Amino acid sequence: MSTDSSYYVPASSKLPLAMAFGLLLFVLGSGYTINNLGNEDSNAHWLLFTSFAIIWGTMFFWFGSVIKENDSGMYSDQLNQSFVWGMAWFIFSEVMFFFAFFLALGYVRLFAVPWLGGEGEKGITNILWPAFEATWPLLETPDNELFPGADHSMAMPAFNKLHTWLPFWNTLCLVTSSGTIALAESALKKGNRTFFKLWMVATLTLGYVFVFLQGFEYYEAYTHLGLTLGSGIYGTTFFLMTGFHGFHVCLGAIILTIVTIRGFGGAFSDHDHFGLAAGSWYWHFVDVVWILLVLVVYVF
Amino acid sequence: MSAVIESNHDDHHHGPAKGFSRWLYTTNHKDIGSMYLWFSLIMLFIGGAMAMVIRAELFEPGSQIVSPEFYNQMVTNHGLIMVFGVIMPAFVGFANWMIPMQIGAPDMALPRLNNLSFWILPAAFGILLSTFFMEGGAPNFGWTFYAPLSTEYAPPTVTFFIFSVHIMGASSIMGSINIITTILNMRAPGMTLMKMPLFVWSWFITAYLLIAVMPVLAGAVTMMLMDIHFGTSFFKAAGGGDPVLFQHIFWFFGHPEVYIMILPAFGIVSHIIETFSRKPIFGYSSMVYAIASIALLSFVVWAHHMFTVGMPIAGELFFMYSTMLIAIPTGVKVFNWLSTMFKGSLTFETPMLFSIAFVALFTIGGLSGIMLAIAPADFQYHDTYFVVAHFHYVLVPGALFSLLAGAYYWLPKWTGHMYDETLGKTHFWMSFISVNLTFFPMHFVGLAGMPRRIPDYSMQFADWNMMVSVGAFLFGLSQLLFLFIVIKCVLNGKKATAEVWEGAKGFEWTVDSPPPYHTFSSPPSMETLKA
Amino acid sequence: MKINLKSILTIILGIFAPLSFSAWSDINMEPGATQLSQEIFGLHMFVFYVCLVIGVIVLAAMAFILFQYRRKEGVKPAEFDDSKTLELTWTILFALILIGLSIPATKVMIKAYDDTEGEINILITGHQWKWQYEYIEDEVGFFSNLSTSLDKRNNLAPKDENYLLEVDEPLIIPVNTRIRFLITANDVIHSWWVPDFAIKQDAIPGFVNTGWTYVSEPGVFRGQCTELCGQYHGYMPIVVKAVSPEEYASFIIGKKEAKIQQALLTEKLWEKSELVTIGEDIYQKNCVACHQVSGAGLPPIFPALVGSDIVLNGKERQIEILMEGVQGAAMASYAEQLTEVEIAAVITYTRQAWGNDEAGDGRIVLPKEILDYKNNKL
Numbered sequence A: 001m002s003t004d005s006s007y008y009v010p011a012s013s014k015l016p017l018a019m020a021f022g023l024l025l026f027v028l029g030s031g032y033t034i035n036n037l038g039n040e041d042s043n044a045h046w047l048l049f050t051s052f053a054i055i056w057g058t059m060f061f062w063f064g065s066v067i068k069e070n071d072s073g074m075y076s077d078q079l080n081q082s083f084v085w086g087m088a089w090f091i092f093s094e095v096m097f098f099f100a101f102f103l104a105l106g107y108v109r110l111f112a113v114p115w116l117g118g119e120g121e122k123g124i125t126n127i128l129w130p131a132f133e134a135t136w137p138l139l140e141t142p143d144n145e146l147f148p149g150a151d152h153s154m155a156m157p158a159f160n161k162l163h164t165w166l167p168f169w170n171t172l173c174l175v176t177s178s179g180t181i182a183l184a185e186s187a188l189k190k191g192n193r194t195f196f197k198l199w200m201v202a203t204l205t206l207g208y209v210f211v212f213l214q215g216f217e218y219y220e221a222y223t224h225l226g227l228t229l230g231s232g233i234y235g236t237t238f239f240l241m242t243g244f245h246g247f248h249v250c251l252g253a254i255i256l257t258i259v260t261i262r263g264f265g266g267a268f269s270d271h272d273h274f275g276l277a278a279g280s281w282y283w284h285f286v287d288v289v290w291i292l293l294v295l296v297v298y299v300f
Numbered sequence B: 001m002s003a004v005i006e007s008n009h010d011d012h013h014h015g016p017a018k019g020f021s022r023w024l025y026t027t028n029h030k031d032i033g034s035m036y037l038w039f040s041l042i043m044l045f046i047g048g049a050m051a052m053v054i055r056a057e058l059f060e061p062g063s064q065i066v067s068p069e070f071y072n073q074m075v076t077n078h079g080l081i082m083v084f085g086v087i088m089p090a091f092v093g094f095a096n097w098m099i100p101m102q103i104g105a106p107d108m109a110l111p112r113l114n115n116l117s118f119w120i121l122p123a124a125f126g127i128l129l130s131t132f133f134m135e136g137g138a139p140n141f142g143w144t145f146y147a148p149l150s151t152e153y154a155p156p157t158v159t160f161f162i163f164s165v166h167i168m169g170a171s172s173i174m175g176s177i178n179i180i181t182t183i184l185n186m187r188a189p190g191m192t193l194m195k196m197p198l199f200v201w202s203w204f205i206t207a208y209l210l211i212a213v214m215p216v217l218a219g220a221v222t223m224m225l226m227d228i229h230f231g232t233s234f235f236k237a238a239g240g241g242d243p244v245l246f247q248h249i250f251w252f253f254g255h256p257e258v259y260i261m262i263l264p265a266f267g268i269v270s271h272i273i274e275t276f277s278r279k280p281i282f283g284y285s286s287m288v289y290a291i292a293s294i295a296l297l298s299f300v301v302w303a304h305h306m307f308t309v310g311m312p313i314a315g316e317l318f319f320m321y322s323t324m325l326i327a328i329p330t331g332v333k334v335f336n337w338l339s340t341m342f343k344g345s346l347t348f349e350t351p352m353l354f355s356i357a358f359v360a361l362f363t364i365g366g367l368s369g370i371m372l373a374i375a376p377a378d379f380q381y382h383d384t385y386f387v388v389a390h391f392h393y394v395l396v397p398g399a400l401f402s403l404l405a406g407a408y409y410w411l412p413k414w415t416g417h418m419y420d421e422t423l424g425k426t427h428f429w430m431s432f433i434s435v436n437l438t439f440f441p442m443h444f445v446g447l448a449g450m451p452r453r454i455p456d457y458s459m460q461f462a463d464w465n466m467m468v469s470v471g472a473f474l475f476g477l478s479q480l481l482f483l484f485i486v487i488k489c490v491l492n493g494k495k496a497t498a499e500v501w502e503g504a505k506g507f508e509w510t511v512d513s514p515p516p517y518h519t520f521s522s523p524p525s526m527e528t529l530k531a
Numbered sequence C: 001m002k003i004n005l006k007s008i009l010t011i012i013l014g015i016f017a018p019l020s021f022s023a024w025s026d027i028n029m030e031p032g033a034t035q036l037s038q039e040i041f042g043l044h045m046f047v048f049y050v051c052l053v054i055g056v057i058v059l060a061a062m063a064f065i066l067f068q069y070r071r072k073e074g075v076k077p078a079e080f081d082d083s084k085t086l087e088l089t090w091t092i093l094f095a096l097i098l099i100g101l102s103i104p105a106t107k108v109m110i111k112a113y114d115d116t117e118g119e120i121n122i123l124i125t126g127h128q129w130k131w132q133y134e135y136i137e138d139e140v141g142f143f144s145n146l147s148t149s150l151d152k153r154n155n156l157a158p159k160d161e162n163y164l165l166e167v168d169e170p171l172i173i174p175v176n177t178r179i180r181f182l183i184t185a186n187d188v189i190h191s192w193w194v195p196d197f198a199i200k201q202d203a204i205p206g207f208v209n210t211g212w213t214y215v216s217e218p219g220v221f222r223g224q225c226t227e228l229c230g231q232y233h234g235y236m237p238i239v240v241k242a243v244s245p246e247e248y249a250s251f252i253i254g255k256k257e258a259k260i261q262q263a264l265l266t267e268k269l270w271e272k273s274e275l276v277t278i279g280e281d282i283y284q285k286n287c288v289a290c291h292q293v294s295g296a297g298l299p300p301i302f303p304a305l306v307g308s309d310i311v312l313n314g315k316e317r318q319i320e321i322l323m324e325g326v327q328g329a330a331m332a333s334y335a336e337q338l339t340e341v342e343i344a345a346v347i348t349y350t351r352q353a354w355g356n357d358e359a360g361d362g363r364i365v366l367p368k369e370i371l372d373y374k375n376n377k378l
């Protein structure tokens, strides 16, 4: 609730318009690029790259001016509270984005695949796919010619081989990094900048290792396991869910990299470090999503 | 990027920048609100023109003016534009104008983000409309874009459609975050949650609906994109997916979406009825709880749009019961409005006329909704004009009328000028008569068996369709009158007082008409409000 | 205008005046031809009357309030703003009404979902834009296309009663028999709706939905596709003819004989002109929707067949396209829909018509070649 009278209202700004323009180009660029996939003569991807340049550039200046305004003391506690709410509800909306994919996976596993395989209330569907049997992970698809199923799944192997099972290491990385970033924050709050930087570097390292391992897993999937986007609903959900998660890890890693660089440059104080806090909430969110993912995508 | 601290000096208000750049770069909630409102008015005429094409084609049986393919593009874009380009932005425009003024805040919590939310919309709709001129034509798969018609069988422009929906969603999410933050963080001292004006309450809850479901829509279109271009099989049985999965995800978004289009209307209408009854709103707290329950229920009723897809019977029954439950909180609202008017001292200025029509005609639309909710009966209603009649009753004399009511109610505040009351009343009566002429007979042809989304129909539906078309043309003309009234009001209406309406309550009526560029640089005190 | 009860009434009456000129069946659902459809009709009327009563009460109360409490000199508005008992009362009242509605609804629902096997099982497949019917036990089937002429649709000929609701070959079912429909689709989602049976089931590609009916009187029942399925969604009607069991039996026998006949025809040595005549007919029925009567298509989506390389010189490829369809395009496989003779004929026709015979190699295709193609694939 409003308590003091100095809520900062920025003067007019060109940034939002620049951002909207960037997004306009982004829509056009990605539309034309994707519609021309495989067409050597198309130049559409340059439009897309331009839009990225504009979007990232605008973000750079935007966050820059927010930091400058904050540093020059224009922000009241109340305004900082606005940022807190803003970030919190943004993360909530991200949760709902993942929810759509969890919903899809749940529906497919509980209903669609069993029905196609002749089980459950609508098992009569099986007359269209007489050779198909419902299993999960789904390695034989209803139309195996159109969507050749994978040779191997990514599911949990026998327990004694845990150490060769990549998701195990990935989970380890991500969960640990959630801890290290919490340590970094508390070090900063105690005014211990050395440890703050140290823990940030540790967090980042773990984050990058995760991204690397995830990339390696995809490489394995495509080269050795025959598991691709085209291998039916199992490959579809596997790649899309881990992929969007990975994409968010990358975003988080970028945010944290910037935070770390600014930290090395002397930014943040024990009581004023919203950039770090927001980054760390984001990181925890990514971590929680991962744990759910491991359960439904890899284990069960 | 110059940063100016303005609100530290209470006496100094810097006004708007000069010229065109004022609108382009603004961070002022009133400027942004006005842009949202003008944008949606323009889109109303574009979407409305498409409806006129639809009605001209359906004027008589037989092929009339457009090809079946173009007809589908018209229906699809009419639906998309009306929903995402008219009703939603118009309510956001009201939110921008009124929420800071009603809670006594200097501006929205995140003003730059606010401007970005707006400018995304012209970009998104510009692209959507430009698909008409691209190879393959505009989207033609209905505003509900069911797979696989919208994936494997879609025109290539679907890719642009998908990305437009993405950024539209981003705009809505940012707008909602802004609204929630403003309401949570910027209320004047003493304004507790349960003292907030009902319009603020209705938007507070609507904003939660938006951030909960817009990302789900983004997920749905993302899956479409992957299915079309990257070989996945979310919606393809051959790979183990299911086309019906699309519908579940879409309606998980879609049903809350229709309440997003009506809850702010409830807020607006509550204020107007209260003002012109000269009596406090009846049952304030149950009004708030009713909105909240409608919002919560809206998450568990989605499959009532899918009674005919062959769900297991447990699903059919569950969704039938949960849908019917929504009648309870909605009924509470209707009865509370009536009780507010009961023993009041009613006058019938244009905003009140539109609000009364809202209550009456929304009830008709709601009751046909209850009929649709009866699953076995919906086997006969589904995808006929009965459904079209239902949703136009809740959307046109519902959402659209509430917007018109709100516009007449607050125009004097926004512009500082009164609108022409005689013209306003004429506009109301023309709209009221023609809206019923347009949408009531749709119930009849629907029950008699006319499917929706068809460019031509058999002879038995001819008479009523002609009447519907005539009504629609009249309704379209009436809206031209509205445009004229607004322009006349802005340019040379009579000067309006600060209070404008004698019975009106709320912070917005304690300031001048038009209000200063920055309304409350220091929070007003609750004492200034009339009891 | 001043509002008073009289003006409101006049307006309402004015709006509904045309009602008195229209038949009941033009403004309401009809009871239909089966027990289920009659029960659903009863449910519909019940819910409708309940809603009507609620609506009339709300509107009448409103009219009364508007009239009674309009501003009058010297009358002060009341000040109450709350009444918990009142609110609780109507909340409970609403709940009771809803319970009253849901009980009969649940009963009918359970009946509609009774899914035991039928004596006759018919597989219905939706295609863009026609219906395919297969009698599962008897292994015969056919396609059912809209038969309203283009002239009528383009207002060049007078329209008659069944405008847009007539097909070349209706679905035939026997009366007094439990019939179960298995409904699916081949391309996009369609929906099979016959109001008189109260069956509306979506036809979902790759999945099977079911519905059943039991008709006791012979008759003709018409319906339409009710799920947007592309540009000719408005042009895929359904006609079901219920006949006596004897008539039905002879219909099935006829179908079976025709199937044998067809096999013989495939072996016959055909003349070019014979093929062209049959082919033209097939073309008009199946291809004009996309490739147009003139063969010019609707580029860029529907290619022209006039001067098309494939049609001019690519006989093998053209056979393949007709037999397999084109993945990812609207061009479907016709291997199931048309007989060997018909496919051969339509290919021959496109290679002869519109001057294609001069411009290209003009080779004809014999039914035998189509059969060979099929056998090679096996």
Ligand code: HEA
Pocket: B144, B258, B259, B261, B262, B304, B305, B323, B324, B326, B327, B328, B330, B331, B332, B334, B362, B363, B364, B365, B366, B367, B368, B369, B370, B372, B373, B374, B378, B381, B382, B383, B387, B390, B391, B394, B395, B398, B399, C054, C058, C093, C094, C095, C097, C098
């Ligand atoms: C503003 C938008 C809006 C609103 C508010 C509603 C409100 C409701 N809608 Fe509607 N609906 C749409 C917009 C809306 N709808 C749209 C756009 C579609 C079509 C989408 C498409 O397919 O393109 C649709 C379709 C639709 C269907 C699917 C039909 C079909 O496709 O087969 C159903 C089915 O249950 C339904 C039900 C309801 C119900 C029960 C309500 C309830 O909320 C209504 C509650 C109100 C009342 C009941 C009246 C007041 C109450 C009283 C006076 C109390 C006493 C009453 C009783 C006890 C019964 N709607």
Ligand code: HEA
Pocket: B044, B045, B046, B047, B048, B049, B051, B052, B054, B055, B075, B076, B078, B079, B080, B082, B083, B086, B087, B141, B142, B143, B144, B388, B392, B395, B396, B399, B400, B438, B452, B453, B454, B455, B472, B473, B474, B475, B476, B477, B479, B480
């Ligand atoms: C908020 C939403 C909204 C609004 C306001 C409207 C407004 C109107 N709608 Fe809309 N409609 C939808 C939402 C809405 N609709 C949706 C979601 C669908 C489903 C789409 C789908 O199936 O996918 C639909 C479908 C739909 C159909 C069914 C098409 C079909 O199934 O084949 C029809 C048919 O009559 C129709 C008619 C109208 C008319 C006549 C108006 C009128 O109220 C319009 C008023 C007109 C104007 C405001 C125009 C202003 C004036 C001019 C442009 C000047 C020109 C004037 C003259 C020539 C006289 N609509």
Ligand code: CUA
Pocket: C126, C127, C129, C189, C190, C191, C225, C226, C227, C228, C229, C230, C232, C233, C234, C236
């Ligand atoms: Cu088939 Cu609509």
Ligand SMILES: [Cu+2]
Pocket: B254, B255, B258, B302, B304, B305
């Ligand atoms: Cu709904």
